[in-house]
Amino acid sequence: MTPRSVQPAPTGAATRRRDAANTRRLLLEAARQRFAYDGYAATTVRDIADDAGVNVALINRYFSSKEGLFAACLEGVEEELRRTGGTPLGEVPDAIAGQLAGSAGDATKQILLLLLRSSGDERVDQIRLGVLRAYAERLASAAGWRPGEPDEAQLLLRAQLILCASAGIVILRASGLQPLASASGADLTPPLRDLVDAMLSAERK
Amino acid sequence: MTPRSVQPAPTGAATRRRDAANTRRLLLEAARQRFAYDGYAATTVRDIADDAGVNVALINRYFSSKEGLFAACLEGVEEELRRTGGTPLGEVPDAIAGQLAGSAGDATKQILLLLLRSSGDERVDQIRLGVLRAYAERLASAAGWRPGEPDEAQLLLRAQLILCASAGIVILRASGLQPLASASGADLTPPLRDLVDAMLSAERK
DNA sequence: CGTTCAAGTAATCACATGTTTACTTGTTCG
DNA sequence: CGAACAAGTAAACATGTGATTACTTGAACG
Known part of the structure; x- marks a missing residue:
């Protein structure tokens, strides 16, 4: 599916090259966008990772699974x-x-x-x-x-x-x-x- | 995904064991149901074929592809x-x-x-x-x-x-x-x- | 009957996808 | 510095999926 980079300003804070919290946030935002516009099934974890500019494996590291990431999107x-x-x-x-x-x-x-x-x-x-x-x-x-x-x-x-x-x-x-x-x-x-x-x-x- | 057999009465006509038109219809109805309730991406051709009680390969025979079947659902x-x-x-x-x-x-x-x-x-x-x-x-x-x-x-x-x-x-x-x-x-x-x-x-x- | 062809079937293929693994690299703190 | 650990990466794996193939079976017709 068409790529859409989603990398808003990290709001202040000197951009560290390794920042777990920020990576998590990037993944969440990319996922929310994809899930909302393409639906859960049509969205691949690689799409999300690419949008976030992040390695695919990190989705499983931070959210256990694609479903876990989806649940996190629903949080709150x-x-x-x-x-x-x-x-x-x-x-x-x-x-x-x-x-x-x-x-x-x-x-x-x-x-x-x-x-x-x-x-x-x-x-x-x-x-x-x-x-x-x-x-x-x-x-x-x-x-x-x-x-x-x-x-x-x-x-x-x-x-x-x-x-x-x-x-x-x-x-x-x-x-x-x-x-x-x-x-x-x-x-x-x-x-x-x-x-x-x-x-x-x-x-x- | 959960199976849901969709096999309404063939309306009159003695049920022939081989009836292309009827098979086509069964596939269309099953597909419309699945696509509507589960979405296109979440629906597999095997789901549809099973619901219709029909061999998977017939989807490609009658509609060329999954997308073709979807297009047929949109027809009219x-x-x-x-x-x-x-x-x-x-x-x-x-x-x-x-x-x-x-x-x-x-x-x-x-x-x-x-x-x-x-x-x-x-x-x-x-x-x-x-x-x-x-x-x-x-x-x-x-x-x-x-x-x-x-x-x-x-x-x-x-x-x-x-x-x-x-x-x-x-x-x-x-x-x-x-x-x-x-x-x-x-x-x-x-x-x-x-x-x-x-x-x-x-x-x- | 027996030929012929469409209808139907099971096995298989090629590939995309979610996930795991083994590894590398940056950061932190003594 | 340099050990230790978290963050990140690339490759591979297992499986599910859409599609194709070679084959079998039933119906129509002379």
Whole structure:
């Protein structure tokens, strides 16, 4: 597959020629990128090592295996995504727009892509489902949903539709669909506000 | 990977022990299923052949290669998806709900999944982008959008958000997120109507 | 029946991939 | 310095995978 060197500035610190921590970081970043855009199965350890500019064997040294490296990429996913959860309903559209289109949190977007695109693996399915469920329930809670009240199952479904839209945005942006792909957070906020309102506002017919 | 035999009724016709057309069909169905749920790279030709209950070599006989089989799965995708495009705005929610949750059109859903999940391949990226773009433009047109009018770029973006939601529904349903995963078309239509209205109705603030 | 050819099969090939091994080289600290 | 150890490297290994080959078997037709 096409090579893509990923060797961002080592941020200060005189570049030592042998730096285990830095090598680990390079591998993690390259892996996250590859896994997110090409998927787990289509990515080879040699691709990753080449991108990172590092010897292949070091993947097994630092992460035991390809799967270990993948697991390391997933580390901290849940907490990272949990951050958007606590926001009050009014700020949700802004938060989503910022997280999906903002210049910051590039890693977050990659992990989201990775999570959504990876399939077949039991473990990933589990993590994905957990993240999605928690996210949707928090969203629904902000709109008055309480677990166990069957009357409000509709509300949970509607919260999950917001999630669907978010997931779709991540994927379709990665697909390069214009103008969505190059829309800024500010561009996305108004439509998202309408969308969230339509799904969760109490005063709907 | 786990085996899943896929051998639906040969619909009438006394089962001949040697039937090229039927074998081709079995291979196509097994392949579509595997590619959709496991992704292209994670699927092996032996998996497919086993699911279809057919000798591996026949894949190469009938489709030249694994890639050829994949291409055959994609055959007719565009036209198949185009069908929802022509519907008037009012019926769009129903159409989407039916196509994503209806019992019919199982192949359509599989192909959508396949299209959304497959990544890295140039050809697939091209097809996916084309389908998405056409779909969004038709949706936007129904709401009054005309190509080239920069004022109405917002409308196209909003139409694409409907697409995002649709794509998200397909993927999250496949992930087993409840209650979304088991929601019927009738369950989905009302929220989708609100969503489409919020995105495309002219009389919004 | 028996010829003929498509349909199907098992064995094998060539190669890519994840991993391991034996080795070399840089860094640290006495 | 120089011993000791971690970091890094190149080569090889074992296996899984897509594809090919030489072969067998069933169906169609005179």
